[in-house]
Amino acid sequence: MISKAVSQLLNQRKEKFLIPAEIVANVQENNSLEHAFLVLSKVKYAKIPVLDQDQHFKGLLSLAMITETMLGLTGIDPTRLGRIQVKDVMQTDVPTICPPYDMEEILHLLVDQTFLAVVDENGVFTGILTRREVMKAVNYLAHDLEKEYTVEKK
Numbered sequence: 143m144i145s146k147a148v149s150q151l152l153n154q155r156k157e158k159f160l161i162p163a164e165i166v167a168n169v170q171e172n173n174s175l176e177h178a179f180l181v182l183s184k185v186k187y188a189k190i191p192v193l194d195q196d197q198h199f200k201g202l203l204s205l206a207m208i209t210e211t212m213l214g215l216t217g218i219d220p221t222r223l224g225r226i227q228v229k230d231v232m233q234t235d236v237p238t239i240c241p242p243y244d245m246e247e248i249l250h251l252l253v254d255q256t257f258l259a260v261v262d263e264n265g266v267f268t269g270i271l272t273r274r275e276v277m278k279a280v281n282y283l284a285h286d287l288e289k290e291y292t293v294e295k296k
């Protein structure tokens with residue numbers, strides 16, 4: 143259980159956490175890896191969300207997952223990328239979060255992930271919440287906790 147004061151101060155910043163779906167680079171699960179390779183190379187993010195045609199969140203795709211499929215027995219074979227779809231190689235065991243935010247769960251999950259996919263109650267992708275934005279809130283907390291609370295050593 144995280145402290146009430148910490149939870150309250152972090153929650154004051156929660157509107158700033160979400161990067162909305164409209165500005166999050168993504169690929170569709172039916173896209174070819176060739177297309178996904180171009181998207182990932184262009185946006186320069188390590189991992190991006192994978193969606194279906196109805197904007198449901200399906201998983202994550204990284205450049206490493208794509209390059210792995212190019213490795214044949216005799217070297218690199220880029221022609222494979224046109225024949226394989228994103229859904230064949232994407233990561234599917236991905237935690238998602240659904241508002242209202244549970245700060246304790248978010249802090250826990252962000253230990254291992256640089257961002258979390260946010261979905262609505264129907265699994266529709268609404269955006270991402272990044273470790274970077276939460277770290278900004280933690281920074282604010284570290285500076286402002288004693289402006290709003292009296293902290294005493296037990």
Ligand code: AMP
Pocket residue numbers: 161165166167168187188189190191256257270272273274275
């Ligand atoms: P950042 O907080 O900018 O360091 O982003 C952390 C991770 O979140 C990136 O490596 C990406 O995997 C993902 N990410 C952040 N912003 C975007 C975006 N606009 N589109 C897609 N993925 C993003």
